[in-house]
Amino acid sequence: MCTVTYVPQKKGFILTSNRDEAPHRSPREITEKNMYGQGTLFPRDTEAGGTWIATSDKNRVVCLLNGAFRYHRHDPPYRKSRGLILLEAFEYQALADFAKNYDFCKIEPFTLILCEQMALTELRWDGTRRHVKVLDPQEKHLWASATLYSPKVIQKRKQWFKAWQNQVVQAGPPQIMDFHRNAGEGDAWNDVVMNRGGFVQTVSITQIINDYSEIRMDYYDLVNDNFKQAKITLEGEVVESN
Numbered sequence: 001m002c003t004v005t006y007v008p009q010k011k012g013f014i015l016t017s018n019r020d021e022a023p024h025r026s027p028r029e030i031t032e033k034n035m036y037g038q039g040t041l042f043p044r045d046t047e048a049g050g051t052w053i054a055t056s057d058k059n060r061v062v063c064l065l066n067g068a069f070r071y072h073r074h075d076p077p078y079r080k081s082r083g084l085i086l087l088e089a090f091e092y093q094a095l096a097d098f099a100k101n102y103d104f105c106k107i108e109p110f111t112l113i114l115c116e117q118m119a120l121t122e123l124r125w126d127g128t129r130r131h132v133k134v135l136d137p138q139e140k141h142l143w144a145s146a147t148l149y150s151p152k153v154i155q156k157r158k159q160w161f162k163a164w165q166n167q168v169v170q171a172g173p174p175q176i177m178d179f180h181r182n183a184g185e186g187d188a189w190n191d192v193v194m195n196r197g198g199f200v201q202t203v204s205i206t207q208i209i210n211d212y213s214e215i216r217m218d219y220y221d222l223v224n225d226n227f228k229q230a231k232i233t234l235e236g237e238v239v240e241s242n
Contacts, residue, residue, distance in 0.1 A: 002148055002202070003157060003180070003192050004063055004113060006120065006141040007171050012211040013137065014173060015115065016180050017053050017063050019204045020148055020194055026203035026223045030230045036091045041217045041230050043206060050083020053206050054090070055215050057234050061115040061208055062089050067146030068109040068126040079106035086112065099123045099132050111143060115210070140165060148200070153190050160184065160192070173209055173218070180205050193222075 002020035006013060019026070024046070031044045035056075042054035052064045064086050085107060092098040095114040104125045114121040120137040123130065135141060142161045144154045160183045168175045184191025195201040205220040212234075219228040 002065065002145040002194075004065060004143045005161065005176065005180070006113065006115075007176055008138050008140065009172075009211070012209070013115065013120075014176055014207065014209050015053075015061055015063060015113070016176050016205065016207045018180055018192060018202050019052055019206070020145065020200055021203050022200060023198065023203055023223050026221060028221055028224055028226055028228075030217055030219050030228045032230060032232075035087065038090055039232050040087075040090060041215070041232055042087070043204065043219055045081075045083050048081040048083050050081045050085070050087055052083060052086070053208070054086060055208050055210070055217060055232070056090055057215075057232050058090075059117050059210070059212065059215075059234055060090065060095060061113075061210065061215075062086050062095070063113040065111040065113075065143055065145045066108075066148070068111055068124040068131070070146050070151070072109050072127065072147065074108070076108075078108045082108060082110045085110075089114070095119075095121065099130070104130060109146075111146075113143065140171075148194075149190065156190075157183075157192065173207060177205065177207060177218075177220075180207075 003018040005016050027043045027046050031042055033040050038056040038058050040056045042051040044051055055061045089098045095116045109127045110125050112123040118137055120135045122133040142158050144157050164179045188195045193202040203223050207218040209216045214231055214233045216231045
């Protein structure tokens with residue numbers, strides 16, 4: 001769960017996530033499930049059963065990155081997978097309640113991007129404290145995993161993102177996807193689509209397009225060269241899936 005961008009549109013926003021993980025943990029399908037009284041869409045992790053990105057008919061999007069502010073030592077046992085905690089966020093009356101009240105004790109550090117209605121919030125758990133930051137939903141944002149990338153490399157990603165913004169006339173789904181597929185300097189270790197000897201690599205790109213009337217999830221499975229798409233209305237009806 002490595003590189004995430006948020007790009008506002010005239011109506012709504014687009015959130016795109018490159019997942020950097022061991023290839024065997026990459027699903028082929030989008031899961032469509034009624035959960036906590038909400039219609040939800042998410043790709044389900046094949047190992048832990050959670051996810052790194054999900055959306056629901058309550059106009060919510062939640063996206064996970066491993067790590068908080070800096071690299072941390074993996075120190076199990078942990079109480080619960082971070083991907084399962086992401087799904088439990090949908091149980092709360094509002095994502096703000098989840099960010100304030102969920103017990104993150106004995107959970108490995110993470111960053112969560114929370115989108116609800118027209119609000120955008122960044123939640124970081126450093127293993128000891130939660131850090132909640134309200135962001136401007138009319139601004140573009142980029143995040144990268146602190147467990148895979150040094151502060152220097154994360155800053156370089158932000159520079160690539162800024163340069164891309166200066167180059168594109170229209171920042172719609174195809175243009176954003178082009179950034180997520182091609183941004184970098186030819187360094188397989190650190191480009192936005194990365195590969196570290198096949199042990200960790202960019203296994204998928206998930207793009208959520210929310211226009212406040214329906215939400216579309218495009219899922220590009222890079223391991224199996226497979227594409228899936230699903231749409232959900234804000235009443236919870238899946239209107240298209242293939």
